Amino acid sequence: MTHPAKHIAGMAPYALSKFDIPNGKRLISLSQNESMRAPSPMINDAIDRMINNGALYPDPEWTDLRSALAEVHGIDADAILCGTGSLDLIGRIAHVFAGPTRSILAPEHAYPFFRSAAEMSGARFDTAPEKNAVVDADTLLQNVRPDTGIIFIANPANPTGTRIPKRELQRLRKNLRDDILLVIDEAYGEFADHLDEPTFDMVSENTAVLRTLSKAYGMAGYRVGWGVFAPTIRAELQKVMNPNNIAYLSQVAAVAAITDQAYMRETCERTAEMAAAATHELSTVGFKVYESFTNFILIDLKTADHAISAETMLLSEGVVLRSQAGAGLPHCLRMTLGQQEDVSFAIEILKKWKQENPDA
Ligand SMILES: Cc1ncc(COP(=O)(O)O)c(C=O)c1O
Known part of the structure; x- marks a missing residue:
């Protein structure tokens, strides 16, 4: 049997998002920081x-x-x-x-x-x-x-x-x-x-x-x-x-x-608007959201258990957010600012989770 180099044998493969959602649910991926809109026509x-x-x-x-x-x-x-x-x-x-x-x-x-x-x-x-x-x-x-x-x-x-x-x-x-x-x-x-x-x-x-x-x-x-x-x-x-x-x-x-710079700039503006709106909505119900200069927001759920519980509720509805344990933030979930309807749906689920976990 051949053997890999020692440093390769010892490493784990890069972990991409897991898309295991319940049968019959539409996959809504807000996990890979892809753009809210298709590229320039x-x-x-x-x-x-x-x-x-x-x-x-x-x-x-x-x-x-x-x-x-x-x-x-x-x-x-x-x-x-x-x-x-x-x-x-x-x-x-x-x-x-x-x-x-x-x-x-x-x-x-x-x-x-x-x-x-x-x-x-x-x-x-x-x-x-x-x-x-x-x-x-x-x-x-x-x-x-x-x-x-x-x-x-x-x-x-x-x-x-x-x-x-x-x-x-x-x-x-x-x-x-x-x-x-x-x-x-x-x-x-x-x-x-x-x-x-x-x-x-x-x-x-x-x-x-x-x-x-x-x-x-x-x-x-x-x-x-x-x-x-x-x-x-x-x-x-x-x-x-x-x-x-x-x-x-x-x-x-x-x-x-x-x-087509104008199109790209417009995407950035729309993304910033969505970031502000999502941050406002989540903060209003008591979530801590970090200020974002990107096309995603990082939501702090205080404990890793809370993050897992919220992630599980989202997954049960087909929504995939990215848990951030791999980046040393096991208490956080990252939400890509993707399609508006998908982001709104994810926010609704997070609000429901918050109602069920008022101390979180
Ligand atoms: C900070 C950062 N660098 C680089 C990349 C890689 O991007 P790509 O290989 O798609 O250009 C990403 C993708 O999410 C990223 O978040």
Whole structure:
């Protein structure tokens, strides 16, 4: 029998949401932070026009995709690398810049895939404590170890939904050892673009910024992520990236979606309105809801037992929210701000649960 590498044998597979709902119930998934609406209709025309051209491998250099991104963000197209979702880039970064002799640091309630990426690369995963679901530069700096190779920080963060200002990231970078790669994961960046200056000008030989089309552009199913990197980082990452990684139609669709900035911005505005309304409704009946700068909200049910009980009631009606035990928040449930009717239905069930559990 063959054996896997020791660090792979010891790791658990990445836990996606469980969709085991009762027979006969419609599955309502509010668990994966997918968009409240379909992507821009402009992608339909683009796909229709190009549908017969798929016999050849896709552009391995994502030329049109990089130009569209560069134009919209005022950055250099040559600095961009694209992945099959930003997950792909996170994994490659860990592979190249961490590995068995190094560790990866992230905030206490970080996106769980950062841990998976560390484990896949054989690196130890360390965390820095958060206060009220927010991390700060000083705490991260205090938790740097001699073998720290990478700091991953999602901003805005998942699953907390909270954010830190750019000046805090700059302070972190300024006080961090030069050999540590700081990766700012802006998967939800578009939802907070209006609140701060872009961070692309922080990109350097030891700082990278990641984004995705999965969230604000509503294109999770197309698997398109991208990052901005210095040439030295890019050269190393390209060695471990699979050639022709993003499917041809995904590239075509992504270019069309990026061109339709007005549609994406409207999605962000509608999402913010839904976040405010859902937060208000849940807070009014006594739930603690964290302030969110993303397309989901984090609901604090005080104890893990309460979270399990509310999750069970939701599941009995076909509604899947994401329990956050994996991110060190077993007392919280995260609700994606998906279709309005689904979100309203989930809120009604949570209100019913609250009535039955008034002390919670
Ligand atoms: C913080 C964060 N980073 C990255 C991703 C990965 O997104 P994708 O691979 O779809 O681009 C997610 C997805 O939920 C996320 O929440």
